[in-house]
Amino acid sequence: MPVTIKLPLMPKFIAGFLLLFITINTNAQTWEIGGALGAAGYIGDLNVNNPVKPSGAFAGLFVKRNFNRYLAAKLSYSFAQISGADSTSSSQQFRDRNLSFKTPLQELSLMAEFNFMSYIPDAGKNKYTPYIYAGAGITSYAPKATTQAGNVIGLRGLQTEGQASPYATKAIVVPFGAGLKYNFSGKWTVAADLGYRFTTTDYLDDVSGLYASPASLPNATAVKLADRSGEKTGVYIGTPGTQRGDFKPRDFYMFVGFTISYTFVTSACYY
Template sequence: MPKYIAALFILFISLNVQAQTWEVGGSAGMAGYIGDLNVNNPVKPSGGFAGLFVKRNFNRYLAAKLSYSFGQISGDDITSDYQQFRDRNLSFTTPLKELSLVAEFNFMSYIPDAGKNLYTPYIYAGGGFTSFAPRAMLNGNQVGLRQLRTEGQASPYAKYTLVLPFGAGIKYNISGKWTLAADIGYRITRTDYLDDVSGTYAPASALPNATAVQLADRSINKIGTPGTQRGDYRPRDFYIFAGFTISYTFVTQQCYY
């Protein structure tokens, strides 16, 4: 865990506030991404995710949430509305494993089974890191792309990226100490290779093997002239988790006051 996440977690659990309660739960829903194979649709689904979390509620408004989520995103040029993308003919699938710590703020006073409000909208923001491993299909087999250095990189890009999660949602006290919530959250990453696409086509001589040559330029007409545009030149990719969470809160007697 990066030092800044550990420091943030220690800071939250050491705050001297009243009515501290613990909450545990799970989440599931759709995953999507914004990058070189999806440049302009911020809510396009391309996979799913599921996760578990533990939360420390410091009071009726503020909480810290530690989550582990597994998801998958994908993209395929052949489904694009734009002819130049269909001509490029790239595709990928990327599993994601995210560990994050966020601060969550309720707009209304909320403690399940112990407060006057049954629901509240909320927002959250924080930090974390995510492992990713883009893959593509070749002759019916799934091939890892990182080690192929498909854009002629001197070395493979990192397996992990720092992420900055932020989002909003609404939660509802469905019964007793049980809460159901729906939210959408974006992750700003520090990489442009969630999809293995970033800059320009590389000459075959800069690629490590024949498999890399095949997967670097998958166009039918072999449009990948070295030095011409392969990606969208934006410096980083984003991904999205949107769905539902269900959780149970261990409400202490102090919360009723």
């Protein structure tokens, strides 16, 4: 009897693109490998106004298939940390709320990349080109908070907004961005780019909707971390049913930095 293995939607999606990634046959194919390093930022309930505010670092590795001088597919793994703290906000309303978080991110993504100029390192007339990219991927996240005593506490299991169950550990992401690459030596390329990730979660920061009733929270730690407004003043403003988050349905994060890569140029590329 045949056995059917059911894969989640996102792995199926990536597997399909991987098949395309491996089997497409065009002229001037080249493989490229590289790494990335830079800053990570977050846009969400604790940072609603600044889309280019770094709050952590990121590093990554990637492999790319250049199908021709303009179009490529890139498989990338990135590790990052993002954070936010109301105490650093210019808004008194945010400072009064006094929430904060840090979360590590692990992202696996597959992206299409388009060069605006004909570009193959060590094989083309152009030493540089601007480019854009977009794709899809999956990221894991695990927001944590540091208590007044200095203890780091995971927030998901505390269900700080009175959720019926903890939110997911992973989210689908849609990366998109732009950059500039430069062939600085032989088959080596350096690039600078800025990219954003649209996510399918509003809980990168553990903040989304309303303050919950303390009676609906699972334990005393959840009560303390759900409303931190009175930690310094002794006056707590988190009345159950009042606004805790910004009511926007999704959080974003961004990567800005540099990549360096080596391209394995085939002889066909010179023609």
